[in-house]
Amino acid sequence: MAFEQQYFICFLLVLLQLPFFTIAQSYKNISFSSSLTAQEDSDPHWASPSGEFAFGFRKIGNAGFLLAIWFENIQEKTIVWSANRNNPVQEGSSVEFSAEGKLTLTDIGTGKPTNIADGQSTYTGVAYAAMLDKGIFVLATRNSTYLWQSFDHPTDTILPTQTLNLNSSLFAQLTATNYSEGIFKFVLDSDGNLMLYTVNYPLKSNNFIYWPIQTGGGFQVLFNQSGSIYLTTRNGSILG
Template identity: 65%
Template sequence: MVLVDVSAQQPFHTTSQTYNNISLGSALTAQDDDTSWLSPSGEFAFGFQKIGNDGGFILAIWFNKIPERSIVWSANGNNLVQKGSTVELTADGQFMLNDIANGTQMFIAEQAAATGVAYAAMLDSGNFVLANRNSTNLWESFNHPTDTILPT
């Protein structure tokens, strides 16, 4: 008698998300050209958005394919930073906002670095993540919601 494991013959379906990995040591600078890290589809962007005419910038995630570029998440809330400020994923996995106006640093995901951040990614779901070498999310913007609910 031969026993066959029929569960191994069943189709196995998975869903996956394409990542555009952001390497350790990468940085963005608040400037007028809207430099950002895009999700694979380009639907969402992570970077600095200029707020108002006074020149302040907010570190945010926004809908990138609509003209209004509606912000769906922000790291620094009402504490705008000036042109030239940076956000950096350091070589040792720290994720920090450097405000040049007052010389301060804000750790966005301080605890994640201690657990082995290998890269960051802006996902097509609108979630910005810091992940380890095994692609396990160590920190994600979805765990720190602001005032916008996304479709997914």
């Protein structure tokens, strides 16, 4: 089944009116031991090869800084992903791509380091990090196999070429200026059902389903480059 853009705009979960872009295959590698530090009046970042996207620190009002990915070449500089949406850090906090291949966010307020790539089982083979023109940040091997990628850990947005797999979810941000997980949740559950929930904030428990597609056979939500979104089965068939 193809889902029209207006559904997702209404639900405020997927930002489909963001500008489309040409997918580039070039890389602008980030060297080991590189780091960024959150600073007032600037957005320190690592850019994608075309400059379309940036990965770095964005100040969010008085709440602090998000380690985020955003559109760099539009006036709004719309954020499409963040590593610490529920826990902004303060000025002077840093992110480092270490010599061991770890991507670590250190909060200056607590001194506590957080491994951003927490789903990565091993760092053996990490050759570089990169912010790509698809809007994805990766840790990769020499032959460009992704050992970790931000697309596998979505927050409130999906981008062209991105997929949502079983048990993946998107949380709308709480308010226009508060990027914490809010009261609306879009999920492809373990049974393959695609649903929109309201959430009991701040408990994060599901409240009720207000937009269900009870297919029982969904496997992935695909967002293609032309702007269409599909729910597919494991063999790639489009459900409809």
